[in-house]
Amino acid sequence: MKPASFDYHAPETVADAVGLLAEHGDDAKLLAGGQSLVPLLAMRLTRFEHIVDLNRVEELFGVSPDNGGVRIGAMTRQAAVESDTAVAGRVPLLHLATPHIGHFQIRNRGTIGGSIAHADPASEYPAVMLALDGVAEIASASGNREVSAAEFFESTFTTAVAPDELLTALRFPSWEQPAGFAFDEIARRSGDFALAGAAVGIGADGDGRINRAAVGMLGVGPTPLRATSVEAALMGLSAADADPAEIGRLAADDMDPIGDVHASADYRRQAGSTLVGRVLAEALSQLTSEAGNG
Ligand SMILES: Cc1cc2nc3c(=O)[nH]c(=O)nc-3n(C[C@H](O)[C@H](O)[C@H](O)COP(=O)(O)OP(=O)(O)OC[C@H]3O[C@@H](n4cnc5c(N)ncnc54)[C@H](O)[C@@H]3O)c2cc1C
The missing domain is CATH 3.30.43.10 (Uridine Diphospho-n-acetylenolpyruvylglucosamine Reductase, domain 2)
Incomplete structure (x- = not known):
């Protein structure tokens, strides 16, 4: 058609x-x-x-440094985010999540702003933005404003961007070292939208105690969600002793999945919380190896 x-x-x-x-x-x-x-x-x-x-609006393209983190123009292609060294160094979670978006042909054309504005609950970037407390820069004929990730995703495919507004850029903070990051998802085939996914960042103090935890989830609710129960359980634990599988199971309480032709709500909850545990294990292992090197 x-x-x-x-x-x-x-x-x-x-x-x-x-x-x-x-x-x-x-x-x-x-x-x-x-x-x-x-x-x-x-x-x-x-x-x-x-x-x-928006493809001729040059000011909407590109990655620039921002207070240790990065500012990414809304029209920056997902493939450009994937290959950007500043993104990889300063916001590793964004770098790790990008190859999971569709296929490279889609990432060559698809933009970070389009993905965030579209707000598919099974999309990678919205969950990363939520986990990292990213900020959206928004413009309209009456002026500019900023919206935090926590306020941005209102419901399925609905964001704080009004019909007369344009998302101009996203800002993502960098984390103090040492920190560990991991991303993974479950999909029926490579390139498909995720049935469930997790984006995890863990930070620790000089004694190896967890002092920062961010767990974003996709595909398990009407919007991207944070696994606040998991985050709370991690705080203050020794990174070397935390049991990721047990703590990951708590994520089931933070989900609000629906069943559809791809997977039942039960499957998404069970597989999703097991996945959170696995991704957490990977982030903890990154963290402890980085702390050991530091
Ligand atoms: C086969 C296939 C597989 C895919 N798999 C995945 C996947 O696994 N994960 C994933 O996340 N996505 C996936 N996608 C979607 C893809 O990532 C899109 O690129 C993304 O969802 C939208 O970005 P876009 O730049 O193409 O936006 P568009 O399609 O051009 O726009 C999407 C929406 O966002 C609005 N919009 C765009 N830019 C702005 C802006 N700057 N300000 C305000 N509103 C704006 C548009 O008006 C529209 O409503 C897939 C797509 C296909 C075709």
């Missing part, structure tokens, strides 16, 4: 893009990499009178 007809706009600045959104309101839709929007338009699951293509 082909999309219903629409007027195509190709602004070259953020100011022009938000001007078009202000002018056309709910009738306008932003186009980033098109990896989610174009199939929806082509199958006529949605239609808009005006498509505002």
